[in-house]
Amino acid sequence: MDNSEIKKQIKEFLLEEFPDQEAELTDEVDLLDNWFVDSVRIVEIILFMESRFGVYLNRADIQGSNFQNIDSIAELVQKHMSQE
Amino acid sequence: MQSLAIEYLYHSSLRHSEKTAIYHDGKEITFGELWSQALLLADVLKTLFGSDSAPVAISIPKSIHAVKAISAVQLAGYVFVPVDTNVPPARREIMLKELGEHHLIEYAEGGFTVDGREIALKANGGPEETSGLEKSLMGSLAGRASGEPLYVMFTSGTTGVPKGVTVSNLSVINYIEWAADTYDVNHEEVIGNQSPLFFDHFIFDMYMTFARGCSLHIIPEKFYRFPGTLVDYLIENRVTLTFFVPSVYTHLVALNLLDCSKELSLKKLLFAGEPMPLKILKKLRELFPDALLTNLYGPTEATVDATYWIFGDELGGLEKVPIGQPCRNVKIIILDDNGRPIYEKDKTGEICIGGLGVSPGYWNNPELTKEKFIQNPEHSYYRDIFYRSGDLGYLSSGDGLLYLVGRKDHQFKHLGQRIEPGDVENALLKAEFVETCSVQYDAENSEIVAFFSASAPVASGELRRHLASALPNYMIPRRYVQLETFPLTANKKIDRKMLWASYVRGLNKTRETEKK
Numbered sequence: 001m002d003n004s005e006i007k008k009q010i011k012e013f014l015l016e017e018f019p020d021q022e023a024e025l026t027d028e029v030d031l032l033d034n035w036f037v038d039s040v041r042i043v044e045i046i047l048f049m050e051s052r053f054g055v056y057l058n059r060a061d062i063q064g065s066n067f068q069n070i071d072s073i074a075e076l077v078q079k080h081m082s083q084e
Numbered sequence: 085m086q087s088l089a090i091e092y093l094y095h096s097s098l099r100h101s102e103k104t105a106i107y108h109d110g111k112e113i114t115f116g117e118l119w120s121q122a123l124l125l126a127d128v129l130k131t132l133f134g135s136d137s138a139p140v141a142i143s144i145p146k147s148i149h150a151v152k153a154i155s156a157v158q159l160a161g162y163v164f165v166p167v168d169t170n171v172p173p174a175r176r177e178i179m180l181k182e183l184g185e186h187h188l189i190e191y192a193e194g195g196f197t198v199d200g201r202e203i204a205l206k207a208n209g210g211p212e213e214t215s216g217l218e219k220s221l222m223g224s225l226a227g228r229a230s231g232e233p234l235y236v237m238f239t240s241g242t243t244g245v246p247k248g249v250t251v252s253n254l255s256v257i258n259y260i261e262w263a264a265d266t267y268d269v270n271h272e273e274v275i276g277n278q279s280p281l282f283f284d285h286f287i288f289d290m291y292m293t294f295a296r297g298c299s300l301h302i303i304p305e306k307f308y309r310f311p312g313t314l315v316d317y318l319i320e321n322r323v324t325l326t327f328f329v330p331s332v333y334t335h336l337v338a339l340n341l342l343d344c345s346k347e348l349s350l351k352k353l354l355f356a357g358e359p360m361p362l363k364i365l366k367k368l369r370e371l372f373p374d375a376l377l378t379n380l381y382g383p384t385e386a387t388v389d390a391t392y393w394i395f396g397d398e399l400g401g402l403e404k405v406p407i408g409q410p411c412r413n414v415k416i417i418i419l420d421d422n423g424r425p426i427y428e429k430d431k432t433g434e435i436c437i438g439g440l441g442v443s444p445g446y447w448n449n450p451e452l453t454k455e456k457f458i459q460n461p462e463h464s465y466y467r468d469i470f471y472r473s474g475d476l477g478y479l480s481s482g483d484g485l486l487y488l489v490g491r492k493d494h495q496f497k498h499l500g501q502r503i504e505p506g507d508v509e510n511a512l513l514k515a516e517f518v519e520t521c522s523v524q525y526d527a528e529n530s531e532i533v534a535f536f537s538a539s540a541p542v543a544s545g546e547l548r549r550h551l552a553s554a555l556p557n558y559m560i561p562r563r564y565v566q567l568e569t570f571p572l573t574a575n576k577k578i579d580r581k582m583l584w585a586s587y588v589r590g591l592n593k594t595r596e597t598e599k600k
Contacts (some may be wrong), residue, residue: 009247031144036309036559037333037497037557038309038558039308039309039310039311039335039499040331040335040499040530041337041340041530042309042310042311042335043311043338046339047338047339056340057312057339058312058314059311059312059315059316059341059344061295062310062311062312062339063304063310063312063313063342064309064310064313067310
């Protein structure tokens with residue numbers, strides 16, 4: 001799966017889970033401000049990444065910088081996919 | 085016996101002067117330093133407020149400064165009121181108005197402000213000055229009674245106005261003594277804090293630290309948003325005791341972050357604030373076979389916790405998670421719809437709480453106090469006040485323990501926070517385009533759902549923006565469903581059950597289509 005496909009699927013998931021947000025969901029928009037407002041949402045996206053892409057995140061992965069925007073989430077997925 | 089909760093800090097400042105009391109975000113403070121700095125601040129407060137006995141709101145995020153301010157307010161002889169710093173200004177105004185006359189302490193750019201003005205704290209003049217201040221401040225407190233209020237804590241109210249729960253020194257001392265004995269806490273304990281200042285788990289974290297000379301790690305909010313970093317924090321700082329809401333443990337388990345349980349120093353896992361899922365509890369037992377696991381239950385009006393249960397060998401056979409039995413000096417009765425005590429086992433009724441933890445009532449609100457704090461219906465020989473919790477529960481004939489089954493009204497818990505749907509509905513109705521609305525909680529997906537009708541189609545982004553100026557973040561609904569009309573009951577009220585049933589049917593339908 002290439003990077004743009006991963007980004008597309010993450011974007012679809014976010015739009016479904018967070019309908020009608022103020023900001024337009026681009027690859028660079030800061031997700032920590034408006035989207036991931038609490039830990040429930042972080043848990044949801046992680047479980048989605050695990051089930052959709054078959055990647056298993058470890059403790060060090062689950063930190064703010066990896067969830068900053070769609071680009072960084074996709075990068076994390078890709079890093080794991082190439083390892084696993 | 086001590087009268088005031090602040091005496092805990094005094095004794096620890098003598099016994100553990102050089103020991104670190106609190107760690108927060110790279111900073112730390114010893115019991116001795118905390119005590120002397122609280123004395124200096126208390127001295128300034130006393131000079132400013134004099135004999136004015138108005139409560140003192142503390143609007144500072146959880147930190148060493150916040151604990152200093154809380155301690156100073158008590159030392160100066162006033163009641164402290166922790167206020168959520170993240171609430172929109174409009175809501176903060178409503179809360180402060182509810183307090184009536186009050187003072188306000190904040191912290192900005194390296195200094196405290198009192199009622200909007202910066203104050204200058206003298207440099208610590210050394211042990212002599214400390215002991216002089218100590219003598220005079222402790223001397224003024226000598227005549228104070230244990231039953232006097234210690235703090236007021238706000239909780240969501242049905243009409244959109246948060247209500248202030250008053251709690252006495254005696255109730256807190258009674259609770260802390262019970263908890264310290266029951267959980268065998270001493271100065272070697274390292275407590276990992278989750279709770280914000282304005283939620284009463286913080287009362288456990290702070291006073292337990294003062295009472296037993298523990299070390300308290302005030303763990304910043306950001307560690308909870310990304311639970312991977314939280315586990316690193318607990319490992320690095322050798323945290324031994326955590327009092328978290330169940331959703332935090334649930335997230336850690338869901339992401340397999342506790343699989344490294346052997347690297348953790350955790351010996352005592354306490355949880356309260358919302359129901360603990362049985363599946364998660366059993367998983368915690370697997371991960372921590374030798375740790376103490378305990379479920380607690382109690383509304384703010386009963387001083388942190390009213391019942392508890394420590395899980396032993398019976399855990400494997402449990403079908404539900406009990407809230408257990410009353411804590412020391414607490415009495416529980418269960419009332420039927422007519423306010424009569426239920427003595428039969430397995431029969432559900434409203435849980436009412438009596439004993440030393442019971443709050444003297446809502447601050448500045450005698451009507452609501454009268455409604456929720458009632459005379460024990462078992463007798464009328466003397467004043468014996470019970471708090472009607474609104475929680476439904478029963479005493480099991482199987483194991484003799486209390487079990488919680490739900491609410492008498494529509495209040496719900498989201499991430500451990502207590503929320504009245506009426507509070508959110510009230511804020512929604514203030515948007516001019518909203519005609520009717522109903523707020524409900526989807527416990528399965530942990531999300532708040534708002535149903536509303538309006539004269540024209542409304543984007544949910546617009547509603548969200550409107551609510552952001554009126555409510556704290558955790559109270560803002562995630563889903564918005566616009567309806568033409570609402571199903572009504574025979575009495576022309578919104579039929580909440582019918583509304584919910586059709587929403588769930590809709591959800592299931594969508595899910596089925598997705599699967600295809």
